Amino acid sequence: MDWVTIAGIVMAWGCLAIAIGMDGGELHSFLKGSAALLVFGGTIFATIIGFTWDDLRGIPAKLKTAFVRKQNKYVEIIGMLVEYAKKSRRDGILALEDVIEELDDKFMKKGLQLLVDGIDLDRTRDTLEADINALRQWYKEGEEFFKQLGGFSPTLGIIGTVLGLIHMMGEISSPESMGPAIAMAFIATMYGISSANLIYLPLSNKIHNVSLKDLLEKRIVLEGLLCIQAGISPRLTEEMLKSFVHMHIKEGELDSKKAAEQK
Numbered sequence: 001m002d003w004v005t006i007a008g009i010v011m012a013w014g015c016l017a018i019a020i021g022m023d024g025g026e027l028h029s030f031l032k033g034s035a036a037l038l039v040f041g042g043t044i045f046a047t048i049i050g051f052t053w054d055d056l057r058g059i060p061a062k063l064k065t066a067f068v069r070k071q072n073k074y075v076e077i078i079g080m081l082v083e084y085a086k087k088s089r090r091d092g093i094l095a096l097e098d099v100i101e102e103l104d105d106k107f108m109k110k111g112l113q114l115l116v117d118g119i120d121l122d123r124t125r126d127t128l129e130a131d132i133n134a135l136r137q138w139y140k141e142g143e144e145f146f147k148q149l150g151g152f153s154p155t156l157g158i159i160g161t162v163l164g165l166i167h168m169m170g171e172i173s174s175p176e177s178m179g180p181a182i183a184m185a186f187i188a189t190m191y192g193i194s195s196a197n198l199i200y201l202p203l204s205n206k207i208h209n210v211s212l213k214d215l216l217e218k219r220i221v222l223e224g225l226l227c228i229q230a231g232i233s234p235r236l237t238e239e240m241l242k243s244f245v246h247m248h249i250k251e252g253e254l255d256s257k258k259a260a261e262q263k
Contacts (some may be wrong), residue, residue, distance in 0.1 A: 001067060001068060001071065002066070002067055002068060002069035003069075004069075005066050005067050005203075005206055006067065006189050008201060008202065009198065009199065009202070012192065012198040012202075013194075013198055016194060016198070026182070030187055030190070032184060032187045032188070034160075035157075035164075035184075035187050035191055036165070036191060038145075038156055038159065038160045038188060039153060039157050039160055039188055039191040039192045039195065040191070040195065042152075042156040042159075043149055043152045043153045043156050043192075043195070044149070046152045046156070047145065047148045047149050047152055050148065051141075051145065053257050055141055055145075058138070058141065058142070058226060059141075059142060059145055060233065062138070062139065062141065062142025062143075062145070062207060063142065063146075063203070063207075064207040065139075065142070065207055065210045065211075066203050066210065070111060070210065070213070070214070071212055072217070073217065074216075074217065074245045077108075077217060077220055077224075078220065078224070078238065078241045078245075079223060080108075080240060081220070081221070081224030081225070081227075081228070081232050081237065081238060082224075082238045082241075083190055084096055084099070084112070084224075084228055085224075085227065085228045085232070085233075085234040085237045086234045088097075089231070089233070089234065093115055093116065093228070093229070094113050096115060096116055096228075097112075097116045099112070100112050100113055107128070107218055107220070107221055108221050108225075110127075110128070110131070111128055111221060111222065112225065112226040113126075114127060115225060115228060115229050121226060121229055121230060122223070124226065124229060125222070125226060128218075128221075128222045128225070129222070131218070132215060132218050132222065135211075135214065135215065135218065135223070136211065136215055139207060139208070139210070139211030139214070140211075142207045143204050143207045143208045143211070144204075145204075146200045146201070146203045146204035146207065147200070147201065147204040149152045149180075149196070149200040150196040150197070150200035150201035150204060151196070151234045153192045153193075153195045153196040154192040154193050154196050155188075155192070156188075156192055157188045157189040157192020157193060158189055158192065159188075160185075160187075160188025160189070160191070160192070161165065161185050161186055161189045163185075163188075164181070164182075164184060164185025164186070164187075164188060165182070165185045167181070167185075167192035168181035168182060168185060174255045187232075198237075216244065216245065219244065220241055220244050220245065221243065223241060223244070224237060225240050227240060227241075255262060
């Protein structure tokens with residue numbers, strides 16, 4: 001589990017609860033079923049109007065990426081590609097066929113198969129680029145879903161407040177009840193703004209950030225495979241791939257890993 005996501009949500013709502021208590025409020029006084037139904041239910045149903053059933057079926061898997069931590073394997077991937085480059089230069093590109101079945105990474109496996117099958121450089125790039133674009137779109141759909149939730153939620157909160165005020169105006173004959181009624185009316189706005197900024201938009205951002213790291217890994221694999229196919233030296237291949245992630249790899253981390261493997 002990615003406890004950063006969980007801790008962030010819990011602590012954000014915790015800050016809200018503490019703020020309510022510091023102002024002398026009681027949490028149970030901020031619970032209103034009709035406002036919750038309108039804001040949370042209305043937001044979800046308004047959002048799904050813009051998506052197809054196939055899109056919606058994939059949302060749980062996309063949401064999962066925000067809560068399940070995926071270890072970035074930049075160093076490991078670069079090391080593997082450099083070894084493949086050495087093997088290809090020493091034994092020929094067909095020698096890479098031996099490692100294909102051992103791989104769990106479907107993207108790298110597909111790329112190596114294209115190399116072994118003798119597919120030309122441009123076709124290899126186009127094929128793998130298409131897979132990367134499809135993955136980018138997959139993440140984008142999840143990101144956009146929660147972004148739209150964050151957009152509709154405050155609006156539904158305002159609608160809930162307007163409904164509450166209309167109801168209050170219908171009972172204006174009791175002035176002593178107007179204060180509490182106005183306060184209850186604005187609870188819907190609080191629900192809308194809070195859920196948008198403490199749940200939906202942060203999840204959209206998290207999916208976006210996860211996608212950037214995943215797509216970067218795929219880009220490294222693509223460029224590494226193209227270097228192998230073009231016959232670029234292993235050393236230059238390594239330097240080119242490291243340039244993609246110089247901000248993500250600590251100084252000397254790749255060299256340390258290589259030294260450990262040689263022992």
